[in-house]
Amino acid sequence: MQAQPQARPRRAPAAAASGADSTDWVATSLTRRFGIGAGLAWVGFLAFGVVSEQLKTRFEVAQQLANTKYYEMRVGGGDVPRPGDLVVIDLKGRVTGGEAFVDTFGDGKRPLALVMGSRPYTRGMCEGVEYVLRSMRAGGKRRVVVPPALGFGDDGADFGDAAAQVPPGATLEYVVEVDKVSIAPA
Template sequence: MATFLGSPAFLAHPLPPKPTPQLSCTSSSQSPSPPPPRNDQQQQPIQSQPQSSSPSSSSSTSSFSPPPSSSSLLPLSSSSSSSSSSSSSSSSLNPQQKRQTADTTDWVASSLTRRFGLGAGLAWAAFLAVGVASEQLKTRFEASQQQANTKDVEKEEEVVLPNGIRYYEMRVGGGDTLRQGDLVVIDLQGRVIGDNGSGGSGVFVDTFGEGKRPLALVMGSRPYTRGMCEGVEYALRSMRAGGKRRVILPPELGFGDDGADFGSGVRVLPGATLEFIVQVDKVSIAPS
């Protein structure tokens, strides 16, 4: 007994520990935990896959280029919104522009068609057609009246005006009188009376005859061209369409003290007395 209790070797080597009964008690006393639901088990591997793939994707993106920041994405959204708004505004404006250009072609006919139907637009077109036809008939009637009222003068008589102009009626016109601003087409022949340096017959301008172009002018316009001068315009004021006159001008109502140079050696010396034959072919209102 004494040897058993007092042996140092027995005390130096303790007995191996026995299994504690607490583990068995806890395992027996506690109820087993219910197994996790299958959905969670199925979702865990699904959720774990992006986590496992995220390192690879992040590594791949980091190897090529850094991800765009939020500040760099903002201008794209604003530009896309502005482009979409501009495209929508342009698409909304284009139909209005097309309608405006369509309305400007004939706003009367288009407004009548929109308000009263197609019949009103057709009636307006017929009215325009009748107006054009009546204008043509009126022009032909005036031309026939002018031709009927135009008479040749058997005996020329001299008419002297207060400003020194003398003229002789060769044909009395039956058309309209000439007014300020009218567009007039005339035939003109001018020559110098006496030998004043013009050479030959003294003719410096002549539009009569076949192949020659008449002179078109606006009454009251300046400067004069192609042999026109102040005295000729003054004589035209009392003429009618279809009329013809022989007009003699004093130097001050011709080319005065300056004379005129028509090229090809044709000149009118200063102080020359001029004689013109004027014929009024057409008279019309000048375009605005």
């Protein structure tokens, strides 16, 4: 009898040897998908937070502006001031029930000239007055009631003398008259 050659063990082909790699591919693919999904969810969560804060701030500002009341004393017929325009106004402001802290009406007193949208304000001007000026026309005159948040807020203001002080949290009353609206000089 002749001895038969012994059979050699067969080696697995390269494709079969990578069987473990095929499960790694599935795990890697799922990990990527869940990682991307989690990242997108986090970005969405952050975006929602930012948008909700912006809406809250806009809502609060809208409420404050709604609390700014004005009464037409005379409707103007000129131009409406736009941001960057030079506006010349007469202004009389006082704390509700108190004495005037600013008054540019009358002979020998100089009106206030300002560029719309510029800050900080000077000479008794506040954000509530600028808000009302946006819809006034040259020649118009209004009485304005400004809530503390659009006035001088919790800080109040001191304009130099005892009569020209605004206490913290004061509601203000103004009389505003627009003398002139023009393009600001360059």
